[in-house]
Amino acid sequence: MSIEIEELVGKLKEENQIRQTLSRVRALIKEEGVRRYFFQAMKENVTPIITCLQNEDAKTRKNAALLLGDLSDVCTENDKICQALYQAYASEQQLFVKSSYLSAMKNYDYRLYAEALQNRKEELSSQTVEESDLKHVNEEIHMIDEMLIMLQGLKKHAFTGAHVMSDLVLLTNRKHVKLVEEQVVETLKEAGDSCGEEDVKAFSAGIMVHTEHVAELMQLRTYQEMLYQVKGMISLPMNPAQAADQIVKSKLFEFLKERHEVEEEAAFYFRIELKSAMDLGSKSTFVKKMSYEIEKLSGNQLVNNKSNYEFEIRLIETKTGKFNCLVKLYTQEDQRFAYRKRSVAASLKPENAALLVALSKDYMKEDAQVLDPFCGTGTLLIERQKVVKANTSYGIDIYEEAIEGARVNTEAAGQIVHYINKDYFEFEHEYLFDEIITDMPFETGHKAAEEIEEIYQKFFKKAHKDLNGDGRVILYTHNRDYVEKYAKTSGFIILKHEIILEKAGTDLYILEVQ
Numbered sequence: 001m002s003i004e005i006e007e008l009v010g011k012l013k014e015e016n017q018i019r020q021t022l023s024r025v026r027a028l029i030k031e032e033g034v035r036r037y038f039f040q041a042m043k044e045n046v047t048p049i050i051t052c053l054q055n056e057d058a059k060t061r062k063n064a065a066l067l068l069g070d071l072s073d074v075c076t077e078n079d080k081i082c083q084a085l086y087q088a089y090a091s092e093q094q095l096f097v098k099s100s101y102l103s104a105m106k107n108y109d110y111r112l113y114a115e116a117l118q119n120r121k122e123e124l125s126s127q128t129v130e131e132s133d134l135k136h137v138n139e140e141i142h143m144i145d146e147m148l149i150m151l152q153g154l155k156k157h158a159f160t161g162a163h164v165m166s167d168l169v170l171l172t173n174r175k176h177v178k179l180v181e182e183q184v185v186e187t188l189k190e191a192g193d194s195c196g197e198e199d200v201k202a203f204s205a206g207i208m209v210h211t212e213h214v215a216e217l218m219q220l221r222t223y224q225e226m227l228y229q230v231k232g233m234i235s236l237p238m239n240p241a242q243a244a245d246q247i248v249k250s251k252l253f254e255f256l257k258e259r260h261e262v263e264e265e266a267a268f269y270f271r272i273e274l275k276s277a278m279d280l281g282s283k284s285t286f287v288k289k290m291s292y293e294i295e296k297l298s299g300n301q302l303v304n305n306k307s308n309y310e311f312e313i314r315l316i317e318t319k320t321g322k323f324n325c326l327v328k329l330y331t332q333e334d335q336r337f338a339y340r341k342r343s344v345a346a347s348l349k350p351e352n353a354a355l356l357v358a359l360s361k362d363y364m365k366e367d368a369q370v371l372d373p374f375c376g377t378g379t380l381l382i383e384r385q386k387v388v389k390a391n392t393s394y395g396i397d398i399y400e401e402a403i404e405g406a407r408v409n410t411e412a413a414g415q416i417v418h419y420i421n422k423d424y425f426e427f428e429h430e431y432l433f434d435e436i437i438t439d440m441p442f443e444t445g446h447k448a449a450e451e452i453e454e455i456y457q458k459f460f461k462k463a464h465k466d467l468n469g470d471g472r473v474i475l476y477t478h479n480r481d482y483v484e485k486y487a488k489t490s491g492f493i494i495l496k497h498e499i500i501l502e503k504a505g506t507d508l509y510i511l512e513v514q
Helices: 002-014 018-028 032-041 047-054 058-073 078-091 095-105 111-126 131-152 174-190 240-249 252-258 280-297 350-363 379-387 400-412 449-466 480-486
Strands: 166-171 200-203 206-211 225-228 235-237 268-275 302-304 311-317 322-329 370-372 393-397 418-421 433-439 467-477 492-501 506-513
Touching: 002 018, 002 032, 002 047, 018 032, 018 047, 018 058, 032 058, 047 058, 047 078, 058 078, 058 095, 078 095, 078 111, 095 131, 111 131, 111 280, 131 280, 174 200, 174 206, 174 350, 174 492, 235 240, 240 280, 240 322, 268 280, 280 302, 350 379, 350 467, 350 492, 350 506, 370 379, 379 393, 379 400, 379 433, 393 400, 400 418, 433 449, 449 467, 449 480, 449 492, 467 480, 467 492, 480 506
Parallel strands: 268 302, 268 311, 370 393, 370 433, 393 418, 433 467
Antiparallel strands: 166 206, 166 225, 200 206, 225 322, 235 322, 311 322, 467 506, 492 506
16 A cells, blocks of 8 residues: 555656546545555645645546545644635635535634635525525535534524423324323313313324423323424425425514524524425435525525534425425423433334333232333333332343343433343242233344244243233233234233234233233
8 A cells, every 4th residue: 555655646746647646545545544654655745735726627626625634634734724725715616616625624723714604605695596506505505504613613592482382293103192182181281271172183193282381291201202383384385495485484483582592693503304205316406405595585594404403394295285394393302201321223212112101001000010021221111110100120131232221221210120131031030020011022133033933932921920810911012913822822811902003013912811
């Protein structure tokens, strides 16, 4: 490699096959040690690379800029390089190259150019851009925005809307909307809200609620997401410019200001989530065009940012050729499952665990001795304890990583569970349990169907031995056929069966020792 680098350095100095040489250097210097060797071979002089920023070939200029960015951790001439990059950027006529200068500059100390970059962003945002140029203009705007955030920090807004009258949409498990609806009504009544039929409405995917008791509903554990309807942007056309225009003219600004501490100069940062039958390329083009239009029409009071967003505009394509539009506030932190510090790939989502517990609570005993033989990171045991207090709880799992995570999560939840890193089928205990609650293993890349069936067969036989005479099993499964096949032959009767997710084929079974 050292011989090739020496040859490439020679070509750079001689300006020989310059575009290919720059590209090859970039490919070779990915490791810090190789970058340093290259820099030393250049005799710590990057002038030949800086000269390439004036090359007549646009791709050569782009490669030269990116190479200077790559060398930032070994170069010491910050001012010289940054000035050269900015001057090349300012004079560049090819839009597809401009963001490359910025990508390189952000690796150096570019504070002197912050004001100029801000002015350039405002200039770009106020322009009318041809469709063919939109991608490159967006890249440039977002690169500037990222650089300014790195310098100034992101002025995030504090959420203050816990008791502002709102039109909420609580997305839920589609099979169990009624359960969540009942919890919503009960919660509102406890909060002193004499809600009528018009205030709480169930629909196929959840509950629509008109209330000022947002904080109280935020505590419900069984909904999946809390979203908002905003007047003027509930239904949008499937045209990015028209949709953006409608959003900016809607009550969105009032909505955001009512629910946050607001400083006049602080923009709100957003992202767009598009749920549509469009192909990926069309989706990307639509989102970029709409984001650009929203920024321009709002005078940069609404700024698209893919990583530091404060709210999401969610567009859901309908059969009528429009978008349903909802808003999700990321400033409104969801603390319901704050205890969940650790998870593994097969971990049950905490809102699903909470739903299972809610569906099972009438079959649980207070002060029960509880066992989860496939406990993962402890979510089911933790959620159970929050609804019906157990006496002593045990969690068993064969995977050490899961058990370590369960201990962390349970401590964060302020609970006590005895966790054991062991194969359940080798576990013995001196007394019997009142209840087994578990999320059964399912077929994955690591477990074949035959292995899963064998686990079910062994599980029911062992569970029957581990339970008291009236003991119960609360079981979440991906394999209802195995439950039906082996539970009864092992001495269990089925007390309750609920489908949880139709497509995924998941079910809740509550069984009792016969």
